[in-house]
Amino acid sequence: MEQQTIPLNDRDLSWLYFNYRVLSMAGEASVPLYERVKFLSIFSSNLDEFFRVRMPALLALHHLREGEKGALAAAQQEIARQLNEYGKIFTQSVLPELREKGIRVYYGESPAPEHLPSIRDYFYNTVLAYLQPVRIQFGQPMELFLENNALYLVVCLEDGGTGVVNIPSDHLPRFLRLSGNDVIFMDDVIRQHLGFLFPHVGITAAYSIKVTRDAEIDVDEFSGHLLQKVEDMLVQRQMGVPTRFLFDAAMPDALRDQLGEYFRIAALEMVPGGRYHNLRDLSDLPLPAAPSLEYPKMPPAHCHAIDLDKPLLDQIQAGDKMLHVPYQSYDYILRYFNEAATDPDVREIYVTLYRVASTSRIVHALMSAAKNGKKVTVMVELKARFDEANNLRWAKRMKAAGVRILYSIPGLKVHAKVALVKRKRGFSWDHTALLATGNFNESTARFYADHILFTRHQGITQELELLFIYMQTGIAPGKFNFMHFEHLLVAQFNLVDQFTSLIRAEAEAARAGKPARITIKLNNLQEKSMIAELYAAADAGVEIDLIVRSICCLVPREGIRVRRIVDRFLEHARVFIFHNGGEEQVYLGSADWMNRNLHRRIEVCFPIYDPVYRRQLKDIIHLQLTDNTNAVILGADARNLPVPREAGAAEVNAQRDTYAYVRQL
Incomplete structure (x- = not known):
């Protein structure tokens, strides 16, 4: 094709x-x-x-x-x-x-006189300790390095000189809460006292700036030991070439050009902005409690398929269990690892970790398991972008606790979210597997919408063990008479071929005049060969519904509808449903359809065999396909279009209604 x-x-x-x-x-x-x-x-x-x-x-x-x-x-x-x-x-x-x-947030306004004493005290007693004011000389070699995404004020002096002072938002809160519910930016706390920082000369103006630097550094290009590679990369990233010089649009053109020349910023990299930068800090705006101004609370529901009074590992041996988080509690995942760490019959634990919580209880359970004499093997992906430092820190701690650490495979990222627990009771072994669409991260699990499967299915657990053997030895399944993957779809092995086969089977059914349907939910859809297969299936008459949260390079056309949902939770699950002549095949997994996921990562997609859970997933996906409040339709140019709602039609909000659905399961 x-x-x-x-x-x-x-x-x-x-x-x-x-x-x-x-x-x-x-x-x-x-x-x-x-x-x-x-x-x-x-x-x-x-x-x-x-x-x-x-x-x-x-x-x-x-x-x-x-x-x-x-x-x-x-x-x-x-x-x-x-x-x-x-x-x-x-x-x-x-x-x-x-x-x-x-609630008054000062935005370019002078604070009320009654606030000036507290602003003064905060500046002299707290902020001043973190400031480094400097005068720069245009036309001279650069002596000041602007740190990545750090904030600065460029200060115009009456004697014609120029000063620069940092805004230490990495060390102090970006906002100062004043009496009542008034709030001021730290930027303006500093502006109020520029005369102290640059004494004996008047201040005529001050403008905010920041530089964003290239973070896309390939660790495989480095030589030496992998841990040292990652540590070197983290340093190099902060020194990366500029990709954006963000400046206050009120800044005079002449000053902007002087700064560009001094800091070696190309014209294409200059972006005008507002008075304040790094407004991602608004997440820390000190707002008074007001439940009416927030989303209604959705406390995670109990999963009634799990008996809290019985060991979870034993219950999994009796049958599959599935969680839909954050609608259901993530505590069951923590319990799974805690039980594995302390159950005297558990001998071996295998886990992949891609993004780890900064205070991970899961990692603490794995370290306890190693100290309890169990064989614990953890694949830590040190190349998880922007989580490298945190993963590196945890890897060192786990290794010190006796955990066997597997580091990244050359040329590949391990993006799979899987775990395997092996117990020995007498002369027999039992295996339980945990497979997820999202990271084993209890922090992000509060607002990432994912699905998680516990299973003892012999084929799945055996193939998961094969995958861990591959990650430890480099010996691929299929070599030396090892088993092939038949249940799991694993990138680098059979994932692309199997998804291609499933799509083509639907196309064949459509050409034969039989019902044919594909429903897929992804974070990103970009890989050309998979898009081409979907186009061909639609041309054959297959009805295709896609839910794509972020990147979607596919152009919607007749037979292919694309939706996007943005709401209080981040839609993170990957779900694949194929009609298969009425005997639907349902898969979940970690893999988006991007070049990187399908060709440069280890990804795992797994089948859902239990008809109860297949029905639950279909019901949840149906709510997402009928959402007429926060869903949008993607047009042919990838822009967001409103979902038409017929007069009198019931309001459907997928996340709100999924929560109600999960609570009554």
Whole structure:
């Protein structure tokens, strides 16, 4: 099949349209006010990551390929449009509504006189300890290095000189709560006292700046021991080349150009912004308790298929169990690892860890298991972007506790989320497996929507053991008469071939005049060969429904509908449903359909054999396909389009209704 001719939407614009959907949630009056503040924070954080990870590629293509120059311009134009709307939502909607609720966030305004003493005391007693004011000399070699994503004020002095002072938001809270419910940016606490930092000369103006640096560094390019490679990479990342110089748009052009020359910033990397940067810090805005301004609480439900008074490992031996988090409690996952750590019959534990909680109770259970004499083997992915330092820290601690640590496979990331526990009772062994669509991370599990399977299925547990043998030895299943994967779909082995076969089987059924349907939920869809297979299936008459949260390069067409859901929880699960002549095949897993996932990672997708859980998954997916509140439809250009709702039609909110559904299971 000729992949080069298939229609595709631009990857980066598709992602930017996703982030625009996040921004639009901040502008919706139906979203509680405090939650709108959080969406503003998430949008800003997402955009920072885009400039660290994707903008370097766009800049490189702009310089290398004449035909790619339009991609950079289109992305920059879309970003400028979104930032303009961001400013309007924040200043003309969110801030005024906060003030109506008695919460005043000073935004470019002078604080009330009664606040000046407390601002003064905070500056001299706390903030001043972290400040490094310097005068810079234009035309001289650069003596000041702007740290990645750090905040600075450029200060214009009456004698014609220029000063720069850091805003230490990495060390102190970004906001100072004043008496009542008034709040001031730390930036303005410093602005109030610039005369102290640059004495004996007047201050004429101050403008905020920040530099974002390239974070896309391939650890496989380094030489030496892997741990040292990662540590070197973390240092190099902070020294990466600039991809964005964000400056206050009120700054005079002449000063901007001088700063660009001094800090060696190219014109393409200069982006005008507002008075304040790093508005991802809005997530830490000190807001008074007000339940009416937040989403209604959704305390995780108990999973009634699990008896809290009986050992979980024994219950799994009696039959599969499935969790839908965060609608159901993540405590069962913690219990699984805690029981494995202390059950005297458990001999071996195997786990893959991709993103670990900063205070991980799961890791503590694994360390306890090793200290309890069990053989514990953990594959720690040291190349998990932006989690490298945390994973490295935990890997060292686990190794010191006696855990056998497996580090990254050269050229591959291990993105699978699986665990295997082996017990020996008398002369017999039993195995239980834990397979998930999301990380073993109790922190993110509070707001990532995922599905988790506990199973004792002999075929699945045996194949999981084969995968861990491969990760330990490099010996692939199928060599030396080892078993092949028949139940699990594993990237690098059979995952692409099996998904291709499943899609083609639906196409054959459609051509034969039989019912044929495919429903797939992903975070990202970009890999050309899989998109081509979906196009071919739709052309054959297969009805295809896709739920794609973020990047979607597939162009919707007749027979293929694409939805996106952005709501209080991050839709993170990957779900694959094939009609299969009425005997539906349902898979869950860790794999998006991206080049990196299918060709440069170890991913695991796993079948759901229990008809009860297949029905639950189908019911949840049905709610997502009928959501007419927070879902949008993707147009042919990848933009978000509203879901049409017929007059009198019932309101469907997938996340709210999934919570109600799960509670009554």
